[in-house]
Amino acid sequence: MEILNEIKFKMPSLSVNEAAARAVVSSFLIQTDPTVEELSDIRTAVSEAVTNAVVHGYRHGKGDIELTVRLLPNREVYIRIKDKGCGIADIEQAMEPLFTTAPEEERSGLGFSVMQSFMDKLKVKSSAGNGTIVTMRKRLSEHGV
Amino acid sequence: MKIDIKNENGTAVATLSGELDHHNAKELRAELDRFIVTAQPRELTIDFGGITFMDSSGIGLIMGRSKLMKECGGRLEVLNPQPYIRRVMKLAGIERIVKIR
Numbered sequence: 001m002e003i004l005n006e007i008k009f010k011m012p013s014l015s016v017n018e019a020a021a022r023a024v025v026s027s028f029l030i031q032t033d034p035t036v037e038e039l040s041d042i043r044t045a046v047s048e049a050v051t052n053a054v055v056h057g058y059r060h061g062k063g064d065i066e067l068t069v070r071l072l073p074n075r076e077v078y079i080r081i082k083d084k085g086c087g088i089a090d091i092e093q094a095m096e097p098l099f100t101t102a103p104e105e106e107r108s109g110l111g112f113s114v115m116q117s118f119m120d121k122l123k124v125k126s127s128a129g130n131g132t133i134v135t136m137r138k139r140l141s142e143h144g145v
Numbered sequence: 146m147k148i149d150i151k152n153e154n155g156t157a158v159a160t161l162s163g164e165l166d167h168h169n170a171k172e173l174r175a176e177l178d179r180f181i182v183t184a185q186p187r188e189l190t191i192d193f194g195g196i197t198f199m200d201s202s203g204i205g206l207i208m209g210r211s212k213l214m215k216e217c218g219g220r221l222e223v224l225n226p227q228p229y230i231r232r233v234m235k236l237a238g239i240e241r242i243v244k245i246r
Contacts, residue, residue, distance in 0.1 A: 015166075015167055015168035015171075016168050018166045018167055018168050019164060019166060019168065022164075022166075022198070036229075037229060040198075040229040043198065044198075044199075044200050044233065047166055047167075047198075047200040048200050048201060051166065051167040051200065051202065054167065055167065105167075105205075106170070106174065106202075106205035106206065106208070106209045107167075107201075107202075107205055108201050108202075108204040108205040108208060108237060110201040110204055110236065110237055111200075111201055113201075113236060114200065114201050114233065114236060117236055
């Protein structure tokens with residue numbers, strides 16, 4: 001993978017850091033001059049993935065969340081959100097729209113659906129007890145370049 | 146995150162501003178529920194005009210308040226979401242449950 005630029009950000013799984021993660025991604029991507037819509041899509045997808053790590057990954061306690069943002073050739077943005085939490089036993093089920101294990105928190109079960117529809121590619125690597133790695137890619141338009 | 150609720154003769158408008166994510170939704174949910182249960186409005190409109198960011202946490206918030214309003218014999222409406230926030234709402238199919246204006 002040819003990486004043109006990269007940023008890594010590590011944060012404890014506090015819900016207040018959901019906004020911090022969005023802010024980091026926005027600041028880093030300014031250099032690509034994305035459209036308002038592209039930036040909104042990416043911010044939303046990142047927010048969903050980080051929230052999943054806070055709410056589900058570390059449901060039994062706190063831990064670190066690692067956010068990596070890379071700029072790849074052809075205006076492709078690569079994002080990885082990694083936690084060392086409890087992991088997902090059944091990824092297929094977790095990715096089903098409206099499936100949630102936290103209804104008491106009013107989680108709508110749409111996190112992965114949002115990531116999937118707002119980004120071009122989504123990959124989830126996880127197993128019970130081994131944390132979760134979410135990677136997403138989105139190619140930005142060539143507007144104004 | 147800011148919330149301002151005005152209630153006139155059972156018709157209430159809750160105007161939100163700021164970013165609506167999982168972190169902010171908890172407090173907002175508590176405040177709206179407190180108002181719904183005590184004031185029992187017939188109609189509650191949540192004005193999203195001042196919301197600059199919303200992820201699926203907002204969907205949970207709308208669905209939960211819609212359910213509570215129904216249980217209290219009232220109705221919930223959503224007003225003024227920005228085009229991008231409307232996309233998140235559309236993805237969730239929320240317009241089938243709540244009127245969006």
